[in-house]
Amino acid sequence: MPHEQRFPLGLHQATPFADHHDDRFCENRRTLPGQPVRYISLDQNGYATTKARIDLPHIPLIHDMAFTKSFIVIPDLPVTFQPEHAKAKFPWLWDERRDARIGLLPRNADLTNIQWFEAPRCFVFHFVNAYDNGDLTIFDLARHPRMFERDHNGPNEGAPTLVRWTLDRRSGRLSETLLDDHGTEFPRINDLFGGQSYRFGYTAHWGRDIRFGPAMKHDMLRGTTEIHHYGPGRMTLEPIFVRKPEALAEDEGWIMSYVYDAARNLSDVVILDAQDFTGEPVATIRLPVRVPFGFHGEWIADDTLPSLAA
Secondary structure (H helix, E strand, C coil): CCEECCCCCCCCECCCEEECCCCEEEEEEECCCCCCEEEEEECCCCCEEEEEEECCCCCECCCCCEECCCEEEEEECCEEECCCCCCCCCCEEECCCCCEEEEEEECCCCHHHCEEEEECCCEEEEEEEEEEECCEEEEEEEEECCCCCCCCCCCCCCCCEEEEEEEECCCCEEEEEEEECCCEEEEECCHHHCCCCCCEEEEEEECCCCCEEEEEEEECCCCEEEEECCCCCEEECCCEEEECCCCCCCCCEEEEEEEEECCCCEEEEEEEEHHHCCCCCCEEEECCCCCCCCCEECCCCHHHHHHHHC
């Protein structure tokens, strides 16, 4: 499970996603301060098939994106580029002058039909997933109350909560539903359900003062949460879902994550059965190093490596 840190905040906010239902990669990109937000869609050969330049009157911090079958979700939230006010090397700060809004850009990049929705004033690092349901576009996210307001080195402005935003494209209104208030971040799903209606999400605990701990499995249909505690002084990073071969159920797979053990000051790779989430781990792999908090990860199966190298 090789680990990597997604593009550094402030220089290149871009999180690419694969749409497994039409074999395209989607990316919402800002390369350097002062440049516009760009949406790019790539085919399997890495060629850009769709592009859009989204000019905004300010420079918002965009770390993540979401997509549905028909739309790209564009977050325009009140953390903006303000180097003149920065008290740390990181120049993005909470901006009291800005409201929060969410844009829906058609997947064909038709900027004339982008639709904006007023949103709660907050900040979002990561989306869980998004999908369309008739005239509604629905997406789930880890909602931070504020970001880079008091602590310019952040993120440390209160525990994030898991919420659902429902955008009614007919009325132009957004409504919010609380899904879980344990303190959640680094959400993952079964990637085959990206952009589609789904049931299960997986997150790592993120409490006040950036306290990590257990992993959580969220049942979006039943509105329930299962919690896996790794033991005293043990804290998980991003929980990655790995689908079992020939799996039929959405949650038929494993949860893999780096788990920091404070007593040893080292990390383990811990593997859970996603359908027995609170049970004992399937395996624990001891590592000779500590994996820093905040790193993302991905599972790449051996049989996919030759095709990637080609």
